[in-house]
Amino acid sequence: xxxxxxxxxxxxxxxxxxxxxxxxxxxxxxxxxxxxxxxxxxxxxxxxxxxxxxxxxxxxxxxxxxxxxxxxxxxxxxxxxxxxxxxxxxxxxxxxxxxxxxxxxxxxxxxxxxxxx
Amino acid sequence: xxxxxxxxxxxxxxxxxxxxxxxxxxxxxxxxxxxxxxxxxxxxxxxxxxxxxxxxxxxxxxxxxxxxxxxxxxxxxxxxxxxxxxxxxxxxxxxxxxxxxxxxxxxxxxxxxxxxx
Amino acid sequence: xxxxxxxxxxxxxxxxxxxxxxxxxxxxxxxxxxxxxxxxxxxxxxxxxxxxxxxxxxxxxxxxxxxxxxxxxxxxxxxxxxxxxxxxxxxxxxxxxxxxxxxxxxxxxxxxxxxxx
Amino acid sequence: xxxxxxxxxxxxxxxxxxxxxxxxxxxxxxxxxxxxxxxxxxxxxxxxxxxxxxxxxxxxxxxxxxxxxxxxxxxxxxxxxxxxxxxxxxxxxxxxxxxxxxxxxxxxxxxxxxxxx
Numbered sequence: 001x002x003x004x005x006x007x008x009x010x011x012x013x014x015x016x017x018x019x020x021x022x023x024x025x026x027x028x029x030x031x032x033x034x035x036x037x038x039x040x041x042x043x044x045x046x047x048x049x050x051x052x053x054x055x056x057x058x059x060x061x062x063x064x065x066x067x068x069x070x071x072x073x074x075x076x077x078x079x080x081x082x083x084x085x086x087x088x089x090x091x092x093x094x095x096x097x098x099x100x101x102x103x104x105x106x107x108x109x110x111x112x113x114x115x116x117x
Numbered sequence: 118x119x120x121x122x123x124x125x126x127x128x129x130x131x132x133x134x135x136x137x138x139x140x141x142x143x144x145x146x147x148x149x150x151x152x153x154x155x156x157x158x159x160x161x162x163x164x165x166x167x168x169x170x171x172x173x174x175x176x177x178x179x180x181x182x183x184x185x186x187x188x189x190x191x192x193x194x195x196x197x198x199x200x201x202x203x204x205x206x207x208x209x210x211x212x213x214x215x216x217x218x219x220x221x222x223x224x225x226x227x228x229x230x231x232x233x234x
Numbered sequence: 235x236x237x238x239x240x241x242x243x244x245x246x247x248x249x250x251x252x253x254x255x256x257x258x259x260x261x262x263x264x265x266x267x268x269x270x271x272x273x274x275x276x277x278x279x280x281x282x283x284x285x286x287x288x289x290x291x292x293x294x295x296x297x298x299x300x301x302x303x304x305x306x307x308x309x310x311x312x313x314x315x316x317x318x319x320x321x322x323x324x325x326x327x328x329x330x331x332x333x334x335x336x337x338x339x340x341x342x343x344x345x346x347x348x349x350x351x
Numbered sequence: 352x353x354x355x356x357x358x359x360x361x362x363x364x365x366x367x368x369x370x371x372x373x374x375x376x377x378x379x380x381x382x383x384x385x386x387x388x389x390x391x392x393x394x395x396x397x398x399x400x401x402x403x404x405x406x407x408x409x410x411x412x413x414x415x416x417x418x419x420x421x422x423x424x425x426x427x428x429x430x431x432x433x434x435x436x437x438x439x440x441x442x443x444x445x446x447x448x449x450x451x452x453x454x455x456x457x458x459x460x461x462x463x464x465x466x467x468x
Contacts, residue, residue: 003121004204011211019218020225024398027181028162028170032262032397034188035269038155039390042276045145046383047375050283053145056199068196069206071151075192076207079185082173087121089186090193094128101136108137141281149280149379152386156273159393163266164258167400237355238438245445253452254459261415262396262404268422272389279379287379290433302430303440305385309426310441313419316407321355323420324427328362335370342371 005087009080012073030078037074041067122204126197129190144198151191158184239321243314246307261315268308275301356438360431363424378432385425392418 016022044064045053056064079086133139161181162170173181196203250256278298279287290298313320367373395415396404407415430437 005121008204008207008211011208015211015215018220019223021223023225026167026170027173028165028167028266029397031159031162031170032266032269032393035155035159035266036390036394036397038152039387039393042148042152042383042390043387045148046380046387048145050143050145053143053148054198056144061199061201064199065201065206066210068192068199068201068203069208069210071192072203072207073210075185075188081171082178082181082185084178084182084185086185086189087125089182090125090189091128091186093183093186093190094125094132098132103135106136106138108140145383146280149276149383149386152383153273153277153280156270156276159266159273160270163263163270239355242438242441242445245442249445249449252454253457255457257459260401260404261407262399262401265393265396265404269389269393272386276382276386279382282379284377284379287377287382288432290378295433295435298433299435299440300444302426302433302435302437303442303444305426306437306441307444309419309422315405316412316415316419318412318416318419320419320423321359323416324359324423325362325420327417327420327424328359328366332366337369340370340372342374 003087005076008073008076012077012080016077025077025081027078027081030074030081034071034074034078037067037070041071120204122193125190125193129194130197133194142194142198144195147191147195147198151188151195154184154187154191158188237321239310242307242310246311247314250311259311259315261312264308264312264315268305268312271301271304271308275305354438356427359424359427363428364431367428376428376432378429381425381429381432385422385429388418388421388425392422 016025041064044060044067076086079089133142158181161177161184193203196206250259275298278294278301310320313323367376392415395411395418427437430440
């Protein structure tokens, strides 16, 4: 059974091929497109308080859902273009973070800004 | 069988819970963290030509792989925080794009910048 | 008397010329570099509360100052590369926003996310 | 004579005050808004070749001009909110880069990606 990210990558390959858009989909261009989409996503949250961001009204949530989808599409397409297994890369990073941030030492730590990575 | 994005979301939930970092993981903060990681990814490509970006040297590729992993981690965590099915959102967007960009009309079109979305 | 942004643009022209880096400073590349620097700036604020972001500790403030400087450098360089008068562009946008957002109608409005632009 | 960035900062202070929007203009929120605007700017360049990006058609140039203006507005407003002299910060960074990147050593270097900073 093919996994969901691989299926998305295949759909995107076919989408680009059918429109002869592969010429535009260089890793450099795709990184820019990803950045533009993340900008739209961030803009949805920019004037919200932390609380409001955790309780989106239906209209905002619908737009956020669309932007999250866009971001994943470009992320999958970019990973495919450079030959990276996206899921493997994320799990490897999380393995690393689990070792790096000891749960006891970093518990609730706000001093050191807690990154996922 | 649980899919790979759902497994990642669950690993991230447990990762945050074990460190009491849920307090930091508001949608607003996660959108910012995602944006910061995408900035690091874009920086890898900024001085490369289109051709160079499609033929990364091993050191750059390793860094790009790490950044792609970071971006997916925050993207999955953010989608989870707002209750969005990431894979469903991406497939819905791609469905929409397939309808919107007729393969014949938009074939190889550089006039209208071809977005995925 | 030359204004400060024009002086910065001239310093940057000379900086690039002296290193033969003009070849890398296409508008496309400079837009990416700007995006990368803004990502670093955003990362400084990502885990802070609104209150904390308004009361930065000296170390964070020093880093933020450096990032703000980097962002202005690339912004000035990009505007110069495309032949845009940056100060004129900003004042024109602010003129437009003053007309568009009537002070009475939009007073304290949180409903409609208040953009500067 | 007041300099142009200080004049912009003062106009923005008055703009926010008149609309009671100061409550939204925390450094954290302004960093996000800046990021969103840079995303729009990057999107203008994403499908262009390096050559095309250096020869924008009038419509694209007009949009780029608007986006450059937006970016400067938020950058000035953010610097003002954290009490940073933007022009001083940029010149200090450029001083540092002039020392760091010796013109002879780094001449035309593509090996080491040439940053401004």
